[in-house]
Amino acid sequence: MAPTDTQGDAPTSARDQNGDRILAVINYALLLVGIGNGLTVLIAAILAYVRKDNADPLVKNHFQFQIRTFWYWLAMVIVGALTWILLIGMLILLIANIWLVIRSVVGMIRLVDGRPHSDPTGFWV
Template identity: 50%
Template sequence: MSDTEPKPITPPTDGDRVLAIVNYLLILIGIPTSGVLMIVALIFAYVRLDQSKGWIRSHFIYQIRTIWGGLAFFIVGWLTIWLLIGVVILAIGAVWVLVRGAIGLIRLVDGRGHPDPRALLF
């Protein structure tokens, strides 16, 4: 390849980036599958959190916050299910996790970190 030819654009094959993508997919798939896959993603995120650097670290923080927030929605929803408000809480929680997972995946694929990974919303 000569210096005048354009170099192909390839995303970095960083292991943390690949794991972050897998985690987002586990989060998105984990919503309708009883959340077990989300727990796996949580474990992966905690394992890599201290060793990751830069903008990838913000994704692991964001994933951890998303999973714990989803768990909080799930617990409150099930505790109030008999009041029928629990169904609404479960639905809002599922949408919240879905949106955060999708936004995180889009930012990761674009090569961007999160401006505030500890934010409650998006």
């Protein structure tokens, strides 16, 4: 029998797993909001790094996906910023943000459906 909290209403491990799942949904929302400011993308990555080792396999899969999304998006933003003067940077930044939206929405849908990513470290969805 799993240990219960002080009030005895729910097993601690089930509560932690549900909390990690909610955090993963919040992380996807932070990734989406990050298009406007960039800071929340970093916050989502930090939260995913902190919780991924203690999460159940499904949520861990999503945290890995979110971390990889952050690093790929950051690389595209840096390339876009460096090539801004060549006028291709604007296009690269646009593509990076569209890519971030698609990955975040698909990830959130899969999480809500209870499905993992087939390749959480890959570039594509």
